[in-house]
Amino acid sequence: MDVGEIVAELGRYLGPDAEELSLPPAAFTSPELWQAEQERVFGRSWVLVAHADELAETGAYVALSVAGEPVVVVRGEDGALRGMSPVCRHRLMPVVEEGSGRTDVFTCPYHLWRYGLDGRLVGATHMKRNPAFDPSACRLPPFAVEEWQGFVFVNLDVNAEPLGPHLRRIGGDLANYRLPELTQVAGWTEEWHCNWKIAVENAHENYHVMGFHPETLQPTTPGGAETTVRSDSPWADSMRVRYATPLEPMVLDLTEEERAHLYGFFVFPSGSLAASGDMVIWLSLIPSALDRTTVRGGVLMPSAMIEGQDREAVRKEAEAYAAVINGEDRRGLEAVQRGAVSRFAERGHLSPKEPGVLLFYRSLAHALLREDDDGPGRPE
Structure with missing residues (x-):
């Protein structure tokens, strides 16, 4: 499948009757598509x-x-x-x-x-x-x-339209988490041997938790949990997953709905936030090559939660837990990358538990097909 055929298949996701199918396997291995993404996605997105x-x-x-x-x-x-x-x-x-x-x-x-x-x-x-x-x-x-709100974005297009106005709705959703007041207590940078889209589509669904994270995340955020998504624009969407048991935050004054759900927020192409009780985790899945993804992220908490505590001990504990979760994802996604080169690889039908994956596909299609002055990071 050549790059023109891949992009044409992506364009089908923008139609009203788009089939709920995964990306063509060639989308994860095509050097020509990667070249187009470098220019049309990462060359002009936040x-x-x-x-x-x-x-x-x-x-x-x-x-x-x-x-x-x-x-x-x-x-x-x-x-x-x-x-x-x-x-x-x-x-x-x-x-x-x-x-x-x-x-x-x-x-x-x-x-x-x-x-x-x-x-x-x-x-x-x-x-x-x-x-x-x-x-x-x-x-x-x-x-x-x-x-x-404390998160730093870069756009290779020096004349890019400001990002903030497009995140107003997300900002409202996160008001009770008091993002500007949170402190980063831990951070990490890793390299995963997979195409960036494999990593990003994984972040857009909770369905994989039952397979990749059976002992770490499945007990609290089950892969079969009620999941709802919302699209604000081609470059901002959100996902809400119901916890098995509502959380009881120690510091933040959250609503009943906020205590009962994990809130995920995505900024196309690679950024995401996960708000969970007193903690917010940020993650960015940034490609460095066709089959290499740099994973940068951190854990944020209210300052009141760490007052009087050993900051180094807090950092080590948070980074150790993140390393376990990231390791589970990395091993699984690197295996998916190996599967993508199989001669027998083909597109699969998506589960009703994966609506966020379709939102990502539509944003990707929009970025690759849009005119130069339209879409994420450029004036409409």
């Missing part, structure tokens, strides 16, 4: 990359790959967050390795060119005798960055 607590200090940065494109987001001397390409303007060397940290200046390790936190060149060794070189015109290319 990607969740961090929580503001990771970037609280001047010079704090997060560096990563977004669909193969190197990106760094840093807190500037003026307090503003900035996104930029970390590729040196001299000879293509990244000025910072992937990861997180703090710096006063980005120094290229190749020839020691230096860039300020705003991306402007502040020093270039032995360049004064090149009359064609104008240091004032040299800077790292900027990307769009937006912080929404």
Whole structure:
């Protein structure tokens, strides 16, 4: 199946009588589709990359790959967050390795060119005798960055439409969770050997819990639990799953419905939040290659819950639990990726417990088929 046929099949999800089928297996293995996604999905969509607590200090940065494109987001001397390409303007060397940290200046390790936190060149060794070189015109290319209720998004399209207005309904749903007041107590970055869509479609349903998480999540959020979804736009949707037993939060003043449900919120293409009692977990499933996905995430809690506690012990406990859940997903999804290359792989019928998967497919189809000035991240 070539890329044109794959995209045509995706387009069927946008029709009123779309069949409830999984993606064609080739959608997870096609280099041509991956190239189209790099440009049409990740080249112009808002990607969740961090929580503001990771970037609280001047010079704090997060560096990563977004669909193969190197990106760094840093807190500037003026307090503003900035996104930029970390590729040196001299000879293509990244000025910072992937990861997180703090710096006063980005120094290229190749020839020691230096860039300020705003991306402007502040020093270039032995360049004064090149009359064609104008240091004032040299800077790292900027990307769009937006912080929404503590979550940091980046868009490779510097002229992208603001994200916030499209998340107003989600913001209202999460009002009682007091997102801006929450503290990140734990975080992680992992690499999974699977196509990003395999990971994202998995996040859009709770049905898999009975298979992947029989002892960890199935007792509290059963895979067969009542599940409802809502689409706000092609780039924002939500899912609500009923708990086996309602939670009793210690700090947050939640409604009866909020105590009785796990709330999942998704920002296309790769970001998600899960609100559960006194805890909110964020997760972003960001492709680095056709069959590689970087998994970034964190656990947020009200400050009152950790007052007087050993913060390091809280962090280790939260990260250990997340590692168990993530490990269960990773092992399962990497097996799915191996299955996708089988000569006998074919599309399957979706369960009524997987309505969120269809919402993701529709967003993906919309992103690949939309005009350049329409859709997620661009003015309508």
